[in-house]
Amino acid sequence: MVSFITQFTNFLRRGHRCQLCHLPAAGPHSIWCQHCLARFPCPPYCHHCGHTLLEDADHCGHCLNAPQPWQRFYRAGEYQFPLRHVIHQFKFQRKFWLANPLGELLAQQIDDPAPLLLPIPLHPLRRLKRGFNQSSLIAQVVAQHTGSHLDTQRIKRQRYTPPQHRLSKVQRQHNLERAFILTDKPLPSHVALVDDVVTTGSTVAAAATLLHNHGVERVDIYCLCYTPA
Numbered sequence: 070m071v072s073f074i075t076q077f078t079n080f081l082r083r084g085h086r087c088q089l090c091h092l093p094a095a096g097p098h099s100i101w102c103q104h105c106l107a108r109f110p111c112p113p114y115c116h117h118c119g120h121t122l123l124e125d126a127d128h129c130g131h132c133l134n135a136p137q138p139w140q141r142f143y144r145a146g147e148y149q150f151p152l153r154h155v156i157h158q159f160k161f162q163r164k165f166w167l168a169n170p171l172g173e174l175l176a177q178q179i180d181d182p183a184p185l186l187l188p189i190p191l192h193p194l195r196r197l198k199r200g201f202n203q204s205s206l207i208a209q210v211v212a213q214h215t216g217s218h219l220d221t222q223r224i225k226r227q228r229y230t231p232p233q234h235r236l237s238k239v240q241r242q243h244n245l246e247r248a249f250i251l252t253d254k255p256l257p258s259h260v261a262l263v264d265d266v267v268t269t270g271s272t273v274a275a276a277a278t279l280l281h282n283h284g285v286e287r288v289d290i291y292c293l294c295y296t297p298a
């Protein structure tokens with residue numbers, strides 16, 4: 070009996086261990102310890118395009134020459150260990166509950182939240198294969214923290230597009246032409262698009278352009294990481 074109780078309490082304690090290093094977690098609801106959390110890389114970055122910089126800036130050399138079709142860019146951190154490892158588990162090992170701590174990390178960065186959050190949709194075939202839309206799960210957690218309204222149906226994919234990072238810039242633009250459609254409902258002047266990892270930026274750019282064409286004045290991008298291809 071005693072050994073059963075010991076085993077049971079050990080089992081409960083394991084639930085409060087850091088999922089990266091197995092030391093005690095930072096709190097009853099945290100899945101990481103303070104030491105690991107401190108190592109989640111979040112260096113300064115450009116608040117327009119998302120490039121890592123030596124200090125935070127509203128614009129940088131990358132985007133002054135070629136501004137993006139959105140206004141503000143927020144990211145949870147840099148695509149390096151341990152954040153990279155956790156995102157990989159979330160997306161490819163179906164550990165969808167990791168949306169909670171990841172969404173919280175992102176929400177902490179957002180100082181001027183948009184009233185409406187639109188997650189970048191997956192094509193229905195890709196969603197069926199993965200079983201969930203990772204961007205919707207992240208957006209749900211961010212919305213809980215920022216008090217924004219979440220709409221997972223407003224923007225839809227109308228055709229299947231192959232992964233962007235395998236294509237040239239011209240192919241990417243062609244690939245994304247008319248990739249998204251908006252359902253017929255009024256939009257506020259400030260909207261945020263939520264994506265898990267922004268690589269080339271062309272997917273969020275296509276969606277942001279569509280929003281601007283429908284009268285949205287300010288489009289923000291919320292993502293976990295930016296990894297320029």
Ligand SMILES: [Zn+2]
Binds near residue numbers: 089090092102103105
């Ligand atoms: Zn740890």
Ligand SMILES: [Zn+2]
Binds near residue numbers: 118120130131132
């Ligand atoms: Zn920039």
